[in-house]
Amino acid sequence: MxxxxxxxxxxxxxxxxxxxxxxxxxxxxxxxxxxxxxxxxxxxxxxxxxxxxxxxxxxxxxxxxxxxxxxxxxxxxxxxxxxxxxxxxxxxxxxxxxxxxxxxxxxxxxxxxxxxxxxxxxxxxxxxxxxxxxxxxxxxxxxxxxxxxxxxxxxxxxxxxxxxxxxxxxxxxxxxxxxxxxxxxxxxxxxxxxxxxxxxxxxxxxNSQGAKLNQADFAMSKIAANTNYGGNVLRKAIDYFSHLAIQPDWYGDMCKDVEFIATPFANKLKWLKDDREDIFDPDYNDILRIAFMYKFNRAKMKDLVSLLGGRDFETREYKEDIAEVSFQKLTEGVMDFMNEYAFSNFVLTIKSAGFISNKLINSQMTLDFAYTLYLLLHADPNIDNSKIKHYVAKWYVMTTLTSRYITSPESVMDTDIRRIKERGFVAYFEEVEAANLSETFWSVGLVQNLETSAINSPYFNTYLAAQIYNGDNALFTNGGKVSDLITVIGDVHHIFPKKYLIRNGWTDKSKYNQIANYTYLDTQVNKAVSDDAPYIYFSKAFEQCETKQLIYGNITDLDVLHKNLKQNCIPENIVEMWNTDYDIFLNKRRKLMAHKIKEYYYNL
Structure with a gap:
């Protein structure tokens, strides 16, 4: 050997x-x-x-x-x-x-x-x-x-x-x-x-310290070491963008690098000094990956390293003209990535789909591909520009729900990019959608996926995005949006209170913390509920509509309450449920949540 x-x-x-x-x-x-x-x-x-x-x-x-x-x-x-x-x-x-x-x-x-x-x-x-x-x-x-x-x-x-x-x-x-x-x-x-x-x-x-060097690190090293084709400046631009995305106030320090300020990249970064959005704060891995996928129609970072080194994949030789073209294409891709209009409108696309907080973002890879798709569709003359946001939003939600880019993401991305190029996006999208979002997925697969205690589950986050997209009110409130609780003061709470379940023998943490038992709830309402059984506090909420005396939230109209329960996927017979009905409740609510996500997806 x-x-x-x-x-x-x-x-x-x-x-x-x-x-x-x-x-x-x-x-x-x-x-x-x-x-x-x-x-x-x-x-x-x-x-x-x-x-x-x-x-x-x-x-x-x-x-x-x-x-x-x-x-x-x-x-x-x-x-x-x-x-x-x-x-x-x-x-x-x-x-x-x-x-x-x-x-x-x-x-x-x-x-x-x-x-x-x-x-x-x-x-x-x-x-x-x-x-x-x-x-x-x-x-x-x-x-x-x-x-x-x-x-x-x-x-x-x-x-x-x-x-x-x-x-x-x-x-x-x-x-x-x-x-x-x-x-x-x-x-x-x-x-x-x-x-x-x-x-x-x-x-x-x-490496004695076990520091992990990934393929993006090699690509960045190769970029920075190449002064012939402006790699050293490109490296700075990538680093500076990722720094400013997190710390806009650092712009003044960046300006001290007078050599960089004299380059075309400086104007591309200027808008970040006023950017306070944190939905998408890309690091150098993300910037490199997106620019590479967008311009080269490939997704494996080791291919980028080879191309920057001038590799001809057919002859297996290394040629200067391939390195030169590769640096040029990558630079163009990074420039397009940094474009204020493109970046801001992509973020707006994700937010308009209900993902208004970085707390709802499960996979950076999924987000990376969505932005790549946004750039690809804008560069495709066959795509109706008015539909780009619609396509990107649906693709993002679909790939989130199906965890498309979680296992072997580079291979899957590589396949997606190649087939989009070969077949056209719309035809390929319809094919992937039909293969992955069958009626069985919505009625069985998604319901099963919702059987989890992982609070950061992509399925629960998509459910919350659906609530935000629909403008739903939080439980027991009329006018208090779920979106407000997620971004400002709210937190998730147990519908079947945790202490109530534990007191009645449901001591398995993975059981009482099921996401189907979670809802965003105003803090004061949660305090008022305390650890009462659901049949007790939901009955009081219905009585409140007759007495008009506020106990939970501010709903005093029966029709408004029924609508509120539906918005939050609460089964109507919740007023009859004790701890012995907890499993029944979970099964019913999972089905309601899955149905809500399905309606949301097809309304995007």
């Missing part, structure tokens, strides 16, 4: 020179440096004292055929060890790093030749004003590592102001410090013939 990687030891100075020359790319070098200065200090101290600092893992891109027919050596990308190398570049080579505020700064590490570790004195410290005033400290070790550093002159000058140390002793200490650059670092270079799945598996197995 062929070796999957080559392990070797390389002098630290050589590794840094490889990076400085560009022979090894570090994709993270243009991103904010997340290590704290103290971590940089600790790394230098470990190197000085001879402690191990872990492996660096390098992935090799295959050789690529250039446009003139010649071969170009595949680029090497560091996929693990990026933060450590960046720390060394700033501390030893004097390189500036980008901090969290997108300001270029040095992290300067100071060295004290007179420190006595036995007395717990620190040999290294992060430079501060006190160190600059203390003649014992070498304020910045990067000065010692410069090619122009004059060791003899420095020893004489230092010993003149620090008479307690002899020149020969200082010379020995400084030589030990300078020997850091000769420290042997373990480097694992992965075979360039490995598939993306194999590279991912090796990374997970080797």
């Amino acid at each position: 062929a070796e999957k990687y080559n392990a070797s030891n390389i002098a630290l100075e050589q590794i840094l020179n490889f990076i400085k020359s560009g022979e090894i790319a570090i994709p993270e070098i243009q991103r904010p440096f997340v290590w704290k200065p103290r971590q940089v200090r600790d790394l230098i101290d470990s190197l000085y004292t001879g402690y191990p600092t872990g492996y660096f893992i390098i992935s090799q891109s295959p050789n690529m055929k250039l446009k003139d027919g010649t071969l170009s050596e595949g680029k090497k990308i560091m996929i693990d060890g990026q933060q450590r190398v960046t720390a060394l570049m700033t501390a030893i080579m004097g390189m500036e790093v980008i901090n969290a505020n997108f300001e270029k700064k040095r992290i300067k590490i100071a060295f004290n030749p007179l420190a006595n570790p036995e007395n717990e004195e620190e040999i290294f410290k992060v430079q501060d004003n006190a160190i600059l005033r203390d003649k014992r400290w070498i304020a910045d070790i990067a000065e010692v590592f410069k090619p122009t550093f004059d060791l003899w002159q420095f020893v004489n000058e230092y010993c003149t102001v620090n008479t307690e140390i002899r020149g020969s002793e200082l010379n020995k200490i400084l030589m030990q410090l300078m020997d850091i650059k000769n420290r042997q670092i373990g480097v694992i270079t992965l075979n360039r013939e490995l598939t993306i799945d194999e590279v991912t598996e090796i990374f997970i197995r080797i």
Whole structure:
């Protein structure tokens, strides 16, 4: 069996020179440096004292055929060890790093030749004003590592102001410090013939901390390492969008990156500073996946990695023109993803279907495909634009109800995209709908799916979306919408009160917490109900319509109450139900909920 990687030891100075020359790319070098200065200090101290600092893992891109027919050596990308190398570049080579505020700064590490570790004195410290005033400290070790550093002159000058140390002793200490650059670092270079799945598996197995590197991470590394086709800027745009989607107020910090602000991407992101919507806050995985599916009609992220590397799937060669076209298409896809009109209208589409809160979103993959579909349909001249929101909403609800993108999502998405392209969306949609939403699904399958205690179940969330879509009132209220309780002050409560059930022997948590026993209820109404049996408090609600004396909520009209019960899928004979009727209640309510979801779906 062929070796999957080559392990070797390389002098630290050589590794840094490889990076400085560009022979090894570090994709993270243009991103904010997340290590704290103290971590940089600790790394230098470990190197000085001879402690191990872990492996660096390098992935090799295959050789690529250039446009003139010649071969170009595949680029090497560091996929693990990026933060450590960046720390060394700033501390030893004097390189500036980008901090969290997108300001270029040095992290300067100071060295004290007179420190006595036995007395717990620190040999290294992060430079501060006190160190600059203390003649014992070498304020910045990067000065010692410069090619122009004059060791003899420095020893004489230092010993003149620090008479307690002899020149020969200082010379020995400084030589030990300078020997850091000769420290042997373990480097694992992965075979360039490995598939993306194999590279991912090796990374997970080797990485001592078990950090999971997914295929989107590889794609982002490949993007950032490619400066020929603007990958470094594209990488920033993707990162910045996902950051702004969650923290719009961060826009001011982003503007400090003057190089990025001068790019076309900056205007594409500007609208996010005023965006407070949290239905869809995509991370880099989502942005990459959607842009890729939309522009390439593929869904497997390993294919994106290969295409960005220039792979020709037919000849299995790597060609520069394929890489160039792939970067261009991906950039276009990301640009379209970021379009304010498209993004905002997609979110509006999801909300108009009743999914008004991120609490109702079960699957990010399902949402990702829905936005991909939105972009695809807008680009399809055969689709009536006035029906796009209708199609996207129905597809989203259908795929949520059937958990279409939960198991092997990439494979299913890949199939869907290819068949939409081959058959046209409308024909394929009708085919999928007929196959998955039969009468048996509505009357049996969905009823069975509603037999669960998972509060974040896609079926319960779709039921709530149906209530929101229909403008239903919460139980026992006239004018108090379910939508208001979900987004503002409400919470789900038990129709058969939990304490009442437990008191009567229903002690199984998965039983009394069935979603068919849940409804959104005003807090004051819930307090008034307390732990009364359903036949008691529902009877009082009916009596309230005669006495006009408010006990629960504000309904005093019998017709309004019947309508309210129907809106909340409460069986009419609830006024007769005791704890012994709980199973009967659950079965009846599941059927009512399933029927409501069905009507909602076909009314979308």
